[in-house]
Amino acid sequence: xxxxxxxxxxxxxxxxxxxxxxxxxxxxxxxxxxxxxxxxxxxxxxxxxxxxxxxxxxxxxxxxxxxxxxxxxxxxxxxxxxxxxxxxxxxxxxxxxxxxxxxxxxxxxxxxxxxxxxxxxxxxxxxxxxxxxxxxxxxxxxxxxxxxxxxxxxxxxxxxxxxxxxxxxxxxxxxxxxxxxxxxxxxxxxxxxxxxxxxxxxxxxxxxxxxxxxxxxxxxxxxxxxxxxxxxxxxxxxxxxxxxxxxxxxxxxxxxxxxxxxxxxxxxxxxxxxxxxxxxxxxxxxxxxxxxxxxxxxxxxxxxxxxxxxxxxxxxxxxxxxxxxxxxxxxxxxxxxxxxxxxxxxxxxxxxxxxxxxxxxxxxxxxxxxxxxxxxxxxxxxxxxxxxxxxxxxxxxxxxxxxxxxxxxxxxxxxxxxxxxxxxxxxxxxxxxxxxxxxxxxxxxxxxxxxxxxxxxxxxxxxxxxxxxxxxxxxxxxxxxxxxxxxxxxxxxxxxxxxxxxx
Amino acid sequence: xxxxxxxxxxxxxxxxxxxxxxxxxxxxxxxxxxxxxxxxxxxxxxxxxxxxxxxxxxxxxxxxxxxxxxxxxxxxxxxxxxxxxxxxxxxxxxxxxxxxxxxxxxxxxxxxxxxxxxxxxxxxxxxxxxxxxxxxxxxxxxxxxxxxxxxxxxxxxxxxxxxxxxxxxxxxxxxxxxxxxxxxxxxxxxxxxxxxxxxxxxxxxxxxxxxxxxxxxxxxxxxxxxxxxxxxxxxxxxxxxxxxxxxxxxxxxxxxxxxxxxxxxxxxxxxxxxxxxxxxxxxxxxxxxxxxxxxxxxxxxxxxxxxxxxxxxxxxxxxxxxxxxxxxxxxxxxxxxxxxxxxxxxxxxxxxxxxxxxxxxxxxxxxxxxxxxxxxxxxxxxx
Numbered sequence: 001x002x003x004x005x006x007x008x009x010x011x012x013x014x015x016x017x018x019x020x021x022x023x024x025x026x027x028x029x030x031x032x033x034x035x036x037x038x039x040x041x042x043x044x045x046x047x048x049x050x051x052x053x054x055x056x057x058x059x060x061x062x063x064x065x066x067x068x069x070x071x072x073x074x075x076x077x078x079x080x081x082x083x084x085x086x087x088x089x090x091x092x093x094x095x096x097x098x099x100x101x102x103x104x105x106x107x108x109x110x111x112x113x114x115x116x117x118x119x120x121x122x123x124x125x126x127x128x129x130x131x132x133x134x135x136x137x138x139x140x141x142x143x144x145x146x147x148x149x150x151x152x153x154x155x156x157x158x159x160x161x162x163x164x165x166x167x168x169x170x171x172x173x174x175x176x177x178x179x180x181x182x183x184x185x186x187x188x189x190x191x192x193x194x195x196x197x198x199x200x201x202x203x204x205x206x207x208x209x210x211x212x213x214x215x216x217x218x219x220x221x222x223x224x225x226x227x228x229x230x231x232x233x234x235x236x237x238x239x240x241x242x243x244x245x246x247x248x249x250x251x252x253x254x255x256x257x258x259x260x261x262x263x264x265x266x267x268x269x270x271x272x273x274x275x276x277x278x279x280x281x282x283x284x285x286x287x288x289x290x291x292x293x294x295x296x297x298x299x300x301x302x303x304x305x306x307x308x309x310x311x312x313x314x315x316x317x318x319x320x321x322x323x324x325x326x327x328x329x330x331x332x333x334x335x336x337x338x339x340x341x342x343x344x345x346x347x348x349x350x351x352x353x354x355x356x357x358x359x360x361x362x363x364x365x366x367x368x369x370x371x372x373x374x375x376x377x378x379x380x381x382x383x384x385x386x387x388x389x390x391x392x393x394x395x396x397x398x399x400x401x402x403x404x405x406x407x408x409x410x411x412x413x414x415x416x417x418x419x420x421x422x423x424x425x426x427x428x429x430x431x432x433x434x435x436x437x438x439x440x441x442x443x444x445x446x447x448x449x450x451x452x453x454x455x456x457x458x459x460x461x462x463x464x465x466x467x468x469x470x471x472x473x474x475x476x477x478x479x480x481x482x483x484x485x486x487x488x489x490x491x492x493x494x495x496x497x498x499x500x501x502x503x
Numbered sequence: 504x505x506x507x508x509x510x511x512x513x514x515x516x517x518x519x520x521x522x523x524x525x526x527x528x529x530x531x532x533x534x535x536x537x538x539x540x541x542x543x544x545x546x547x548x549x550x551x552x553x554x555x556x557x558x559x560x561x562x563x564x565x566x567x568x569x570x571x572x573x574x575x576x577x578x579x580x581x582x583x584x585x586x587x588x589x590x591x592x593x594x595x596x597x598x599x600x601x602x603x604x605x606x607x608x609x610x611x612x613x614x615x616x617x618x619x620x621x622x623x624x625x626x627x628x629x630x631x632x633x634x635x636x637x638x639x640x641x642x643x644x645x646x647x648x649x650x651x652x653x654x655x656x657x658x659x660x661x662x663x664x665x666x667x668x669x670x671x672x673x674x675x676x677x678x679x680x681x682x683x684x685x686x687x688x689x690x691x692x693x694x695x696x697x698x699x700x701x702x703x704x705x706x707x708x709x710x711x712x713x714x715x716x717x718x719x720x721x722x723x724x725x726x727x728x729x730x731x732x733x734x735x736x737x738x739x740x741x742x743x744x745x746x747x748x749x750x751x752x753x754x755x756x757x758x759x760x761x762x763x764x765x766x767x768x769x770x771x772x773x774x775x776x777x778x779x780x781x782x783x784x785x786x787x788x789x790x791x792x793x794x795x796x797x798x799x800x801x802x803x804x805x806x807x808x809x810x811x812x813x814x815x816x817x818x819x820x821x822x823x824x825x826x827x828x829x830x831x832x833x834x835x836x837x838x839x840x841x842x843x844x845x846x847x848x849x850x851x852x853x854x855x856x857x858x859x860x861x862x863x864x865x866x867x868x869x870x871x872x873x874x875x876x877x878x879x880x881x882x883x884x885x886x
Contacts, residue, residue, distance in 0.1 A: 080725065100737055102562045103723070127741035133561035135554075149742030155752075156561025158554065172742050179560030202557070249837065251559055251757045277824055278838050324762065324835040325785040420552055427537075431547035433714055435534040436864035444534075485724030503531075 031398060033383040035340040038402035041298060045205075045227045045257055045410050054408035058159045058182045059136040061414075063087055063105055075099045075120075079106060084134075090142070092116035096123060101132040101157075110141035110165075117166065122147030129170065132157050136414070140164050147171050151190070154180050159414055163187045172275075173199045174216070177206075179252075182412045186210050194273060195280050196221035197238070200228055202252040205410045208233065217274040218243050218283065219265075222294070224252040227410040233263045239272040240283040241265040241307065246293035247279055248317065248326030255294035259404055260302060265289060267306040282320060284309045284351050291333045293317050300339035300404055304346060304370070310354060311346035312338065314392075316375030335379040337399055343370040343388055357391045426493030429486065430501075434494065437480075440503050447477055449501055456499060463495035464488070521876045523678040528685055529579040533709040534865045536571065543572045546634065548713050549722050550753060558635075559751045562721045566713075566753055569634040570648065573705035576686040581706025582867055583682065584699065589672050589875035590656060592618055592663030597879060598655070598703070601627035604866050607800030608710060613768060613808020617655075618663030625774070625806050631796050634708035635754055641806045642780040643760055643791045648704035649697075666696055673699065678874035706867070712796050713753070715862035721753070728859055735856025738849045744820070745839045746853065755795035755860065761837045762789040765819065766809045766827035773829055774807060785835045788828075799858045814854050821845045 042048065063085040069078045071093025078088045085105040092113050097120070099108065108130070110118035120129045120142060128149040130139060136159045144151040144167045151167040154160055154177035161183070167174040167190045174190035177183050178201040186209045190197035197213035198220045200206050206228040213219040219235035221243040222228045235241040242265060244258045265288040274281030283290060286309035291297050293316055304311040317323050317331035347354065347369025354372050366389060373380075373392030381399035382390075437446035456463040468491055470480035483491065532544035539545055550566045558567030573581075584590060585598045601615040601623075602608045608630040615623035625641050633639070639651035655661040656669065673679045673694045683694045686702060717736075719727035728736065740747040751757040760777045765788075767773055777789035790806050798804075803811045810816035819827070823842045828834050845853075 098737055098741075100733075102721070104563075127738065127743040131737065131740060133563065135563075153742060154561075155740060155747065156557075156559070156564045158556070176742070179557060179564075181556055202560075247838075249759050249761065251751070251759060252557065275841060277836055277840065324837070325781070325783045327781055327783070425552070428547045428549060428551060431537045432535055432549050433864075435536075436714065437534075439531065439534075485719040485722065485727050487723065 030386045031384070032386070033340070033398075033402055035301070035383070035402040039400060040406040041337065041339075041399075041401040041404045042406055048227075048407050048410050055411040055413060056184075057161065058184060058411050058414055059107070059138050059161045060105070060159065063107065069095075071095075075108065079103075079108075082106060090118035092118055094119045094121050096121055096126065098122075098126050098128055099130045101130070101134050101137055104134045105136045106132075106134055107138035107140070108142065109138070110143070112141055117141065117143040119143040119145060120147075121145050122170070124148060127171075128153055131155065132160070135159050138162075142166075144168070144170050144174075150174070150176050151193075152176070154178060154183075156180060158182055160184070165189075167197075168192050173197075174213075175199070176201060177203050179203060181205055182414075183207075184209075184411065188212075191215040193217070194275060195278055196243070199223065200225045202250060203228075205412050207231075207409045207411055214238060215270060217270070217272055217280045219268065221245060221280070222255060222258050223247050224250050224255055225258075226254070226256045228257070229259045229261070229407070229409050231259070231261045231263060234266075235263055236266040236268065237270050238268045239270045239274070239285040240280065240287040240290050241268040241304075242289045243280075243283075244291045244294035244297045245279065246317075246329050246331075248324050248329050250326075253326070253329045255297075257296045257410075258294060259298045259300065259407065260289060261298070261300040261404060263302045265302055265304045265307065265311075269306070269308045279323065282323070284313075286310070286349065286351075287313055288346060289313070291315070291336055292320055293329065293331050293333055295330070295334040296337070297333070297335075298337045298339065298404055299341060300337075301341065303342045303344075305342070305344035306348075307346045308349040309347060309351055309369075310372045311341075311343045311370040311388075312372070314371070314373040314375075314377055314380075316377075319374045332376045332378065333380075334377065335381075336373075336377055336396075337380065338371065338382040338388075338393070338396070339399065339402060339404075340384055346370050347372075347389065354391065361391050361394075363389070363391065422489065422493040423497065425490055426495075426497030429490055429494040430497045433483070434498065438498075440501060445478065446480060447474060449498060453499055453501075456495070460492060460495040460499055463499065464491040467491055467495070521678070521872055521874070523681055523874075525872070526583065526678050526682060526874055528576040528682055530575050532575050533578060533867070535711050535713075536709065538575065543574050544578060544709070546571045546708075546711060548711070549718070550713065559754070559757055560747075562752065564753055567635050570704065570708045571634060573701075573708065574686065576682075577702050577705040578709050579706075580682050580686040581702035581704070583870055583873055584702055585706050585867075586870050587873035587875050588877040588879055589676070589873070590662060590664060590669065592665070592668065594875075594877050595879070596662050597873075599869070600879065601655070601661075602630050604869060607631070607797045607863075609801040611802070613803050615661070617658065617661040621660040623658075623660050626803070626808050628793060629797060629801050630707055630710050631712040632710070632754055632794055634711060636756075636758060638758055638791055641790045641793075642777045644780045648707055649700035652700045652703045653696075669699070670694060670696065672875070676874055682874065709865070710867065711865050712862045714864050715796070716859045717856075718753075718862070720859075729855070731852055731855045732859045733856075735852035735854070735859075738845065738852050739856050743843045744845060744849070744853065745841065745843070746820075748839045749792045749837075750795050755798075756792045759792055760786055760789040761792050761839075762786060762834050763820075763840050764788060764825050764828040764834050764836050765790075765805050767807055768809050771807055773832070776806070787832075788834045795857060796860050797863065799861050800863070813857055814850065817850050817853050817857075821850055 129144045130152045138161045147170040151170040151174045156179040169192040174197045193216035196218035197216040208230045214237040219238040219241045223245045272285045288304045288307035288311040370388040371390035382396040467483040472479040536544035553565045555565045601610045615627045617623040639645040645651040778787040804816040
C-alpha cells in the first residue's frame with residue numbers, strides 16, 4: 001500500500017516534469033545532434049597529436065643497462081649506484097623504503113611472478129614511496145601500500161610514464177606528478193586516498209587513461225595544468241569523480257584545455273574524508289564531475305551515473321567553500337563544453353544549495369540533477385541539452401562541434417637532452433663557480449688567474465686534477481675547497497677555459 | 504638630541520666627501536657574471552644547462568627569469584650607495600645597516616631598527632637572489648627592485664629620507680656627480696631618483712647564491728649532502744611535511760602569498776600582512792613565502808622574528824594547523840598547513856638539510872670608505 005503511494009507520487013512528479021518540459025519545447029524545437037557526425041573540437045593546443053601514429057610513449061628509448069633488485073635488497077641503493085639510463089627491475093617481495101630519483105632516465109619496473117608483485121610498504125610510518133625529479137622517469141607494475149604522503153610523486157620531472165601500478169591506502173595522493181611536462185598515467189588501480197587518487201598538479205601535456213580509481217576523496221584531479229586528456233577511466237565510489245580546478249595561491253595560475261572523455265563516472269558518493277582545510281574537503285560527496293575556475297574543459301562521451309548530488313557541477317571560486325583569493329587567477333570556469341554524455345540517476349539526494357538553484361530555475365519537484373552550474377561561465381556551450389536535468393545552463397550556446405575525435409592526445413615526442421659543448425660547460429662553470437674566488441689579475445680569495453696560467457698553461461689535465469684534490473700551495477692564501485663534485489670532463493673543460501682567459 | 508644635531512652637522516660638513524679620485528668604479532663584472540660584448544654583466548650558473556620551462560620545482564630545473572644586463576659601473580655605483588649612510592635622513596643608516604653582509608644580508612634582529620631607533624615593524628628580508636623575484640616586501644607591495652627601494656628610503660620608520668633631500672645630498676657631492684656620470688653616460692644633467700634606484704637594483708641583482716652543497720648535489724654529486732641532509736631533503740619535499748610545496752627549489756620560494764598563521768612575538772600586535780596590500784580579507788595574515796637560501800645565516804625567523812632559531816621555526820609547522828591563530832580570529836589558512844606529526848628526528852633532519860643551503864661565496868665587499876665620507880655610528884647588538 002505504502003509502496004503504491006510513493007509510486008503514485010513519482011508518476012505525478014514525472015507528469016509534472018514532462019509538462020514543464022513540453023511547455024518549454026513549444027517555444028523552441030528540441031535540437032538533437034549526433035556526435036557521430038559533425039565538426040570535431042580541435043582543442044586549444046597546436047601541437048596536439050592528431051594522426052593514427054599517435055604518441056604512446058614519452059620517456060624515450062628504453063635504456064639497455066639493467067639491474068635487478070631482489071626481495072630483501074634496497075631499491076634506493078640500486079638507484080643510487082645506477083648510472084643515468086638504467087632499468088631497475090624489482091623482483092616480487094616487500095620493500096619498506098622511500099625511493100628518490102634525482103637523475104634522468106631511470107625506470108623502476110616491478111616484476112610480477114605467479115601473481116606476486118614488488119610491494120613498497122610504508123607501514124604507515126614512511127612518508128612517500130617514490131619521489132622523482134629526474135626526467136624520463138618510468139614506474140611500472142609496482143604495488144604501493146600504507147605510505148603517509150604520496151604513492152608516486154614527481155617534482156618537475158618531464159617525460160614521465162606511470163603505468164600498471166596498484167596503489168592503496170597511501171596517504172594524500174596516489175599518483176602526483178607536479179610541475180612536469182609531457183607525461184602518461186595509465187592502467188593504474190588506485191584506491192583509499194585521502195585527497196586525489198590521481199592528481200595532475202601544475203603540469204602540461206598529460207594523458208590520464210584506463211585507470212581504475214575508487215574509495216578516495218577525489219578520483220582524478222587536474223589542477224593548474226594545461227592540455228590534459230582524461231579518458232577511458234573507471235572512476236567510482238569516490239566523494240568526487242573527475243575534477244578540473246584552479247587552486248588559488250599557486251605559481252601556475254590557470255587550468256586550460258582539459259578533455260574528460262569516455263570515462264565511467266559512477267556512484268561517487270563516498271563520505272568525504274578529506275583533511276580539514278584541504279580544497280577537496282569542500283567537495284559535496286556525490287559529485288560526478290566538478291569544474292572550478294578551469295577554462296576550456298570538454299566533457300564528452302562519459303557514462304555519468306548514480307552520483308547523488310549531481311552528475312556535473314560547474315562553479316567558480318566565489319561559490320566554493322574554503323577557497324582563498326588570488327588576484328592573478330580568473331575565478332570563473334570559462335568556455336565549458338558539454339558534448340554527448342550518458343547521464344543516469346544523478347542528483348537523487350542532492351544538497352540544499354542545488355535544490356534552491358533548481359527551484360529558482362523553475363524546476364519544481366525535480367527528482368534528479370545531471371548538471372548544476374553556479375557562478376559565471378562565459379562562452380560555454382552544450383549539445384543535446386534536452387537529455388539532461390540541468391540547472392544554470394540555459395544561457396549556454398549550442399556547440400559548433402560534436403566530438404573531439406581529431407584530437408588523439410596532447411603528448412609530445414621525447415625531447416633529446418640538450419647537448420652542451422665542453423667549451424660552454426667550461427665557461428659557465430668558471431663564471432658560475434670559480435669566479436667567486438679568482439679574477440684575472442687581482443687578489444681575491446684565491447690567487448689571480450694569471451698566476452695559475454703561468455703554472456699550468458701547457459697542462460690543463462694537471463689543473464683539472466688539482467681542483468679535484470687541492471693541496472695548500474701558498475702560505476698567503478687559504479686552501480682551496482675540492483671541486484670533486486664536478487665530473488672529470490667538466491673539470492677538464494673548466495681548466496681549459498681558465499687557461500685561455502685573457503682578462 | 505644634542506648628539507643627533509652634532510652628528511647631522513658632522514655629516515653636513517663632510518658632504519663633499521673624501522677626495523674624488525679615491526673612488527674608481529670597477530670595470531669588471533661581479534663574480535658569477537660574464538661581461539658581454541655590449542659591456543653589460545650577464546649571470547652564468549649551472550642551472551642554465553637545464554631545460555627552460557617554469558623555473559621552479561624539482562632539482563635539475565632552470566631558474567625563473569631574472570634581472571641582469573647592468574653595466575659593471577652601475578653595479579659598483581650601487582654598491583657604494585648601498586653602504587653609504589648619506590641615503591638616510593640623518594646619516595645614521597645605510598641599506599647595509601639592515602642588510603649586513605656579515606648577517607646573511609639581513610640584520611639578526613626580530614624587527615629592524617629604523618631612524619631614531621624606530622621599530623620598523625617587520626624583519627629585514629635577506630637580499631640573496633632578489634634578481635629572480637617579482638614581488639618585494641613581506642606583503643608583496645612592490646613589483647620591482649626599483650620601486651622597492653623607495654620604501655625603506657622614505658619611510659619615517661626606516662631610513663627617514665625624502666626624495667628632495669636625497670638628491671640634494673648626492674648632487675652636492677662631487678664624487679657622486681662624477682660616478683653617476685660614468686655609470687649613466689648617456690644621461691645628462693643632475694643625478695635623478697631613477698638613476699639611484701637603477702644603481703641600487705643593479706647592485707642587488709649581483710647578490711646571487713646558487714653554489715651551496717645542495718646545488719652540488721643537484722648538479723650530480725651525490726656525496727655533497729650527508730646522509731642526514733638527504734634524509735632531511737626527503738622529509739622537506741615529502742607530502743607529509745610539504746615544505747617544498749611553497750619553498751620550491753631551486754629558489755626555495757614560489758613567491759606566492761601564503762596565510763600560515765604564524766604567531767607574533769609577545770606584545771606585538773597581529774600583522775594583517777597582504778590583506779592591506781591586496782585589499783582582500785581572505786589574505787589576512789598572508790605574507791610572501793621567503794627564500795630559504797642562506798636561511799641558517801638569518802635568525803631570528805618570521806616576518807616579525809617570532810622564532811629565535813631554525814628548529815623552533817620548523818617546529819611551528821609541526822604543532823598543527825592554526826596552532827597560533829589568535830582566539831576568535833578566522834584566517835583562510837593555506838591548504839598545505841596541516842598536522843604532519845613529524846617525529847622529532849624528522850624535524851631535526853629538516854634543520855640539517857636547511858644548513859646545506861648556505862652559500863656566501865659571492866658576498867659583496869664592503870667599501871673601505873664611501874663617497875660621502877660618512878661612517879656608521881656603532882649600533883647596539885641585536886636583541
